[in-house]
Amino acid sequence: MKLLTHNLLSSHVRGVGPRGFPLRLQATEVRISPVEFNPDFVARMIPKLHLVEVPKEPIQGYEHDERFLRQMHHVLLEVDVLEGTLQCPESGRLFPISRGIPNMLLSDEETET
């Protein structure tokens, strides 16, 4: 699971709503897999990220800061969580990550519907 993916995930345990984001990540096994650097892509993704703590003054001109973009590229796309857990910050419910795959299934009792 890439960290870019993690930024999209939110707990859907019944009653939790927006307080289900972000999931607390505990990684027990991580792999770095090289991914081709695409500065435009990274630059476009950054504003799409849902950042819980947003700096009051965003860095101007980050799109052209290659070093910054490379760092974001590495963090978002090259870090791969192979084993670990994702925890709902509100309910404490744990979702496993195995072989790089998060399993977000809930039982019927736990879900919204």
Next chain:
Amino acid sequence: CGTGKYLKVNSQVHTLGCDYCAPLVEIARRRGCEVMVCDNLNLPFRDQGFDAIISIGVIHHFSTKQRRIRAIKEMARVLVPGGQLMIYVWAMEQKNRHFEKQDVLVPWNKALCSQPLSESSQPGRKKQCGHPERSHPYHPPCSACRCPVCFKGRWDSRRPHSVDCDSALAGTCCANISKEGEEENGFYNTLGKSFRSWFSSRSLDESTLRKQIEKMRPLKNTESWANSTISTQPSRHSSFDLDHPEPFSTGEQNLDEEVFVETSQKHLEWLRAPATHKHLNGDHPRGVRRNGDGNFLGSTNTKENCMDAGNLEEGTPSASKIWRRISAADSKDSNPGDTISVEEQQSDILDSGAFMRYYHVFREGELYGLLKESVSELHILSSGNDHGNWCIIAEKKESCD
């Protein structure tokens, strides 16, 4: 996402594949895709995280209208305003196949995809799924000669393992398949798919389906199964027209066919059974229900029966025993309480590990209507029919606050 066949069609987008089925997701992961296991009805995503979503051959597996709406609404929720959603579902109206009703069970025979991942007769080609490379995508019976072993279409040029796959591979009819079928397994592969194509499932309306599922739930062994029945009627051809493969043109049907790799010798014999054919057409297997089901190979279907082509020579009379029935065809006429004792060997089909998959096939306009009346957050951009699928592209409306 299934095994991820569409996840890499566009190298310009970053994709995240989702499926309810963990083993399928594992396969997609092995192919290098970013994937996860989750529930379309409760997507574990924050609102407005995605620019585009595709749902190919998914929502027709949801068994109620409410669930289908919920699936679409969930996808709409996680789309950014202006983001687009494309949905493909099986159409009830098919060229080469007849669905009696909208709610159907379609057999999926696990025995037909028995090859482990490690086997491959064709080194150098990337695996598509947990099946050997010699597994070919589904080829419908050739409409020219109606021979189930003679197929239209060819290797699916949409295979993501080779994005620029040879479009010349899209061909027609027998000549191609005999080439593919040169290796013994290729022949059996295509037969296996034909075997599957025989089944256009018996239709079940939702309430009787529910009752039937309730009834079947406790049944664990084949002896128990012998008391309940599944009716299937052969389809004339598959509904797929692979003359002009296009991306997503067969939607999820392609996935069905991928898993139909090989047929066992048993099934092979069964297919070559004109004796059986006569039996099926002439007699009612014991205890066949009368009301409207009649002879499930009945007169309307005889010409659709692949065996009519007379291409199949020797045979065993075992096929009739493979036919079983679900005692629910028409809620008005049917008596879901009826169970029919089946002939001994009808457990054959279960021995081979047959499963059924539920489909709600859509009528023309139904998908459009569903979005229009129940998913107001989406604006429909286009809709149409693509090789036996109803498809729609819709856009998330800008929020109005």
